[in-house]
Amino acid sequence: MSLLEVNRLEKSFLSPEGENFKVVSVDSFLLNHSEFCGMMGESGSGKTTFLHLLAGILTPDTGSIKLDGQDLTKLNVVKRDYFRTSSIGYIFQSFNLLQGLTCLENLKLPMYFSSKFDEEYAEELLVRVGLEDRISYRPSQLSIGQQQRVALARALVSKPKLVLADEPTGNLDANNATKAIDLLCELCRETKTALLAVTHDERVIENFDQKINFQDINHQD
């Protein structure tokens, strides 16, 4: 059985003209346990909306999203929040670290929400991403590359089954981008976590198991 099964997924938004605009229309999408999938596509093709649907941030108009057998679309908000934090790690292009918190505190937040509190593991992850000497630093005191490494660690800290990465290297230079993606893949491999990454950068996904052009599976209006 696949880890992620998407069936007849549709999501529309109301355009400023008042018309329904179908942003996502995916008939089927599968991702196996521990599998890495790179997804490319033009800007505005609905990739982020698709990731938000998979993460339960958005609810679809129709269709189903099954993660490890659990249909997200059948869960209420509270259960969906809990499911997201315990089963899915999310990496944003702009990292979205909370500025007032230290690296370690940023890492511990999802653990707290998922009730999988393990401070030692959070510290271990910071060591693993090479930030052992930056534990008490705030995001503004870190370089862009270091911030991204904190974001990677945060996505994995709750030991999720799936990591969704939205342009994880979009804000990094080529050198840092390669390092970050190598590190992400390494961590996911070590923890047997599946990875679905949206990117514009072909180099990023050249080693991924599955490469998809999102426009090929999405039948947008």
Add this chain to the structure above:
Amino acid sequence: MNNHFGNLFLLSYRGFKQFKSSSLVASFSIAIAGGLFLSTLKVKEGAENSFTHSSGGFNAVLGARGSSLQLVLNSIFHLEASPGNLDWEEYELIKSTRGVSEAYPIAVGDNYMGYRLVGTLSELFLEHEWKIGNKYKIEKGRIFSDSAKEALVGKFVASKLGLKIGDKFHPYHGLTFRESSKHDDIYVVVGILEATGTPADKVIWVPIKGIQHMEGHAQEYLNSVSAVLLNLKGIREPMDLYSKYNRRSNEATLVWPINKTIADFFKRLTWFEKILQWVAYMIGLMSCMLVLAILQNSINERKREFAILRCLGASRSFLVQVVMSQSIIISMLGGLGSLIIYFTTSSLSSYYIREETGVLLEPFHIDITYVFVFLSIILLGLISAILPSFSVYRVDINKNLQHAS
């Protein structure tokens, strides 16, 4: 940070810090509102209680025809001018009347450095209880002799003027100090009274004959008293006396019971208390609106942060708790500020009242009102956070997270 409250505090304190200046302004205005409200409530109550219990152990006073309040203020609190004099025979008469358990004449009209001299009989300090079970105690020296130019000084006056046993002074005519009105008589300090926390501390006690025979006083002083301090027993006799003096005669005024006159006086101040309370309500309302605006601004600025938190798994109720906690931080600071403002105000009032009247207030008497006001402030803070909580509850994660691709 491994617990619910740790996270809550961290995130709400962050919101507070982000709007530190305006949050502190809101806390300060809450503090003023709460402090003002508490002050109007407690200072008046404290003053009324203290004045009621500072009648020096007397329940009635007989004086010249005039205002009851003026008579009480003059004879009991040693404030204001005397409404006039009574003949010594009036004192003798009422002293021997049935139903009068105690009667002490007093005569006023002179001062020393602004502190009034009160002439009376030495037995006041030997026999009278100024509070149940408490007779006057002499800290140093002795009680004056009724036939000598001697003074027994109240503790407050002794401290203020630095008077000690053996010191000599010239009295001054009138109740306010004027250098030009010095009498030739010389008085010797023979005793210092122990503090009582009543107006007795604020006067210089001398023999009544001293005032009556003071050099320069008019002839009518020789056989007159300013008032007679009384203790009336029973109900019927005092009522008969009241009727005799106040309804059937036009020469004297009997104030009985004194506490009623004091209570009536404080009742007259109710309008002022009400106005101050309304001012406090208005400031309180403004503070609530300020808290609401600060929280709403904070949410608008932190929408993205809240969206990230939601994305990381924070429930909507957790975000509501963050906003509520931020409001609690502001209102708790305001509540503590209220208590500080109140204690400062009441200490100042207490000092001022003590300086002016000798009556000692007890401002730090802790009771449930403080807890009630503090909790009400927190509750108002939470009510102010209701609308902002709705808006944080509805934060759209998708819309508030960055770009779409």
